[in-house]
Amino acid sequence: MVLAGFQKTSLIDYPGILAAVVFLPYCNFRCPWCHNGNLVLPASVAEASLLPIQIINEHLKKRRSVLEGVVITGGEPTLTRELPEMIQYYKMLGYKVKLDTNGSRPEVLEYIFARETTRPDYIALDLKLAPHRYPEIGGNEESIKKSSIIIQESGIAHEYRTIVLPQGYLTEQDIKIIAQLVDEKSPWYFSPFKPGTCLDSTWNSFTEPAVEEIVHLTEIALSHGKTAYLRGIKNKTCQAKP
Numbered sequence: 714m715v716l717a718g719f720q721k722t723s724l725i726d727y728p729g730i731l732a733a734v735v736f737l738p739y740c741n742f743r744c745p746w747c748h749n750g751n752l753v754l755p756a757s758v759a760e761a762s763l764l765p766i767q768i769i770n771e772h773l774k775k776r777r778s779v780l781e782g783v784v785i786t787g788g789e790p791t792l793t794r795e796l797p798e799m800i801q802y803y804k805m806l807g808y809k810v811k812l813d814t815n816g817s818r819p820e821v822l823e824y825i826f827a828r829e830t831t832r833p834d835y836i837a838l839d840l841k842l843a844p845h846r847y848p849e850i851g852g853n854e855e856s857i858k859k860s861s862i863i864i865q866e867s868g869i870a871h872e873y874r875t876i877v878l879p880q881g882y883l884t885e886q887d888i889k890i891i892a893q894l895v896d897e898k899s900p901w902y903f904s905p906f907k908p909g910t911c912l913d914s915t916w917n918s919f920t921e922p923a924v925e926e927i928v929h930l931t932e933i934a935l936s937h938g939k940t941a942y943l944r945g946i947k948n949k950t951c952q953a954k955p
């Protein structure tokens with residue numbers, strides 16, 4: 714088995730925890746704004762220098778005195794057949810495990826949550842558009858709805874993440890509908906779209922949405938009783954619900 718990337722240390726990917734980050738290849742979505750094209754497209758993955766997992770696992774075995782957690786991200790990690798074994802191995806080493814997911818494979822979440830040995834300690838669920846718009850990015854409405862319910866019912870600590878897209882692509886109405894998938898206690902982070910290395914190069918000509926727009930959408934989430942925050946905007950905060 715191979716990884717598409719490895720970051721030895723991160724202070725920002727796992728809340729409150731010093732973690733290593735492993736990147737798994739391939740994704741079943743095609744978000745035009747995606748910055749991980751090298752992890753998503755099979756042709757790019759085929760050209761990339763992939764890392765044998767054994768080398769990374771050996772490294773993680775030696776770093777237990779320094780690191781506290783491992784973040785498994787992608788691409789979309791639930792596409793990797795060996796995901797349960799990976800989680801089990803990192804937990805066995807004593808790490809806390811965070812899983813990032815686009816919510817497209819609820820059956821995998823159900824499977825790994827059902828066993829203590831493969832249950833992640835923290836989940837980040839991306840909520841990209843209103844569920845009925847998921848076919849625009851290669852997903853489907855039912856899967857994202859089901860995943861959000863499974864995550865909420867799992868009792869596992871989790872967060873939601875939404876990128877505010879350019880050209881008004883993510884609308885006020887989207888946020889109102891997405892809010893139905895979000896529980897009130899878990900943080901819901903709103904961050905700005907960034908042009909530069911988008912999967913669909915036409916998106917590189919779009920500018921970052923105005924801060925006012927990001928604040929506005931975040932405030933809609935707050936007005937629906939959610940614990941919403943801004944992320945990735947310097948010197949700007951939005952009052953989350955206590």
Ligand code: SF4
Nearest residue numbers: 740742744747788815
């Ligand atoms: S789900 Fe994430 S990794 Fe996959 S295409 Fe969308 S942004 Fe990229």
